[in-house]
Amino acid sequence: MKSLTEQLKQRQVFKVATIYAVSAWPLIQIADLSVPALGLPDSFMTLLLIIFISGFPVSLVFAWLFNFTESGIVWASKDLHQKSSPQTNLQTTLAIVGSLLIVFIATAGSQLYFEKDLDDIEFSTEPTNSTTTTQEIKKESIAILPFIAFSNDPEDEFFADGMVEELLNLLAKIPKLQVTARTSSFAYKGVSNKTITEIGKELGVDTILEGSIRKSDTTNQIRVTAQLIKVSTGEHLWSETYNREYKNIFQIQDDIATSVVKKMTATLLGQSSQHQFIAETTNVNAMIENGKGQNELSHRTSASITKALKHFQHAINLDNQYARAYVGIADANILLTLYGNLDKKTASKNATQAINKALEIDENLAAAYASKGLLLSAMDKQKAEASFKKALQLNSNYAMTYMWYGSLLKEKGQLRAAHEHFEKALELDPKSSVAAFNVAWGFYEAGSEDKAMALFSQIIANDPYYPGAYNLVGKILFERGRLDESIEMYDRALAIDKNNKSALKGLIISTIDLGNIQAANLWLEYAKSNQEILSNNEIDFLTSRLYASQGKLSDAITLLSKIKFEHTEMGFNDYIQGEISFFEKDYSTAIMAFERLYQQKNRTPFYYMVKGQGVAHLAYAYKANGNDQKAEKIILEFESFLQEGMSKKTNNPSYFYNMTLLKSLQGKKGEAFYYLQGAIDVGWVSVWRAQAEPILTLLQKDTQFSQMMGGVKARLATMRAKMEVKDEFSFAEFHDL
Structure with a gap:
């Protein structure tokens, strides 16, 4: 043992181990401070630690085999009886530190390159179960x-x-x-x-x-x-x-x-x-009717889809063995639940019958399997995916298969695969407004608003009467706090399609947040007089938002208590119950409701929409009930979730506002104000929400908060002044219809 110890000393193993540890630790500390500033993911630190730990035994083996001498690197066995000089020690130190720096730089470089490739799109790295890939051999x-x-x-x-x-x-x-x-x-x-x-x-x-x-x-x-x-x-x-x-x-x-x-x-x-x-x-007129139907279907408005359905039905009347026309009937029925007011039960029945008939006529019709996949997407995702795969197997050129399959993959959280399918659909149908819209929406959700806006221009150039494009830009402008411009976009969308749900909701929400109570009430009245657009539940939900924005919290809660949505799988009812209980300070009930929402495995787009406020309120409720440990655990989980996407959404107002809530919950007032200012700088304008938020009590008592809100209110007042004349024109146009 003594001999081994002597050899370890003579071979400089102990010295190398010490220098390795002393040299690596400062680098790790520097990296820990640099990672957030550079926008790198948390996985970078994990990777660096793995390299450091893995490199330690390698350095020891290297030290056992070789010695650094004034003559260079030699086998340690030839140098056992020679003492190391100061120059030798310096060379050893520089070699080890240099090696670590090389590893550090190489790691950072590879990580930054990886981030650069994904910079524009925030996609999950979760592997897809799909056996179909859009990266095919060039055809x-x-x-x-x-x-x-x-x-x-x-x-x-x-x-x-x-x-x-x-x-x-x-x-x-x-x-x-x-x-x-x-x-x-x-x-x-x-x-x-x-x-x-x-x-x-x-x-x-x-x-x-x-x-x-x-x-x-x-x-x-x-x-x-x-x-x-x-x-x-x-x-x-x-x-x-x-x-x-x-x-x-x-x-x-x-x-x-x-x-x-x-x-x-x-x-x-x-x-x-x-x-x-x-x-x-074999019927010329049936072929003509089907062509007319496909042309109307591409516009994606309730009126055009209704016209398309009539053309497809005429085609069937002329040739009851025309399988593709039955597919058109199925597609029109399904799309009318999204763009029109056809109830889902009726649409599902009609579409199922049409698809079955199409497959009875032609069992190898890919379009029928694609439509079947679309129909099943809301009921059985596994069967829907099987239908899409079958459609692609039969015909790899049908753009709708990629588009609808992409939507399913998006719902499953496979965002990278979803975007690839959307892009393939656009490649096959580069002039399609709806295909371009899906790609643009993906860019928007990933924080690449410039690319989304570029595609908006392309969509409008191809079809200036496609309402989805105006909805998309309206949403982008709303997120950026440019509410007056957002209202203009939603106004155009509703002018094109009077049954445009997204546009009407956007108009109501934008006017509420703008503080234009008169305009908000007029649009709500318009919705009530056109109930085929929004359901009573949706109108009540929006009205409760209007009450809350005016500080009428009890009225908002009373109205929310009446709402019962049918599709509870989306978590709407849990969210509403949680919010009601939270503001009534019934924290135990709020915890149960928010936990049901928080624990959902199938996390829908709605889940992510409410996750910020719902999860923050869940943490607050735990703190109010004295469970600080549970609250802190939720806060850290949510912060980690936000930080993972930060490098790709650094200018997203919701990121900064949610971070404001978390820092306020932790009592970190200075950091909370930092993030609140960040939210304001990138377009956040929801003053009424911040003023009514119990989590922000710590900030609300500070004069800095009043000053910050005053600046945002001034911005809103300027936008309201610009909208006065335009509002009168819009109301006159729609209320005379």
């Missing part, structure tokens, strides 16, 4: 532009559109082709000021199929000309003209589709194709 891509109908008869134009839609459906079944969706292809209908190359680049495709249709009423003959063009060079890869009797139009369809596929697979994919095509309908 040859094609867009089919609307064929030009050389006729003054409007029905010929619809016929041409219907035939192109059938071509799209047929070509989309080719796994090795990426086919641009109808919405995007038809965005160029009537466009004559753009070249094929320009259109192809905008759609992101390799080739474009264009053509024309000319019908002779005297001979009942139809001539269809089609040509396939390579976007990069403008080269005509293939061209053909078909002369047929009008009754044989479906044979023409098959001929064109087969020719295009053969040419593309042989020329571009390097292989022959034996694909067989069967027309989905």
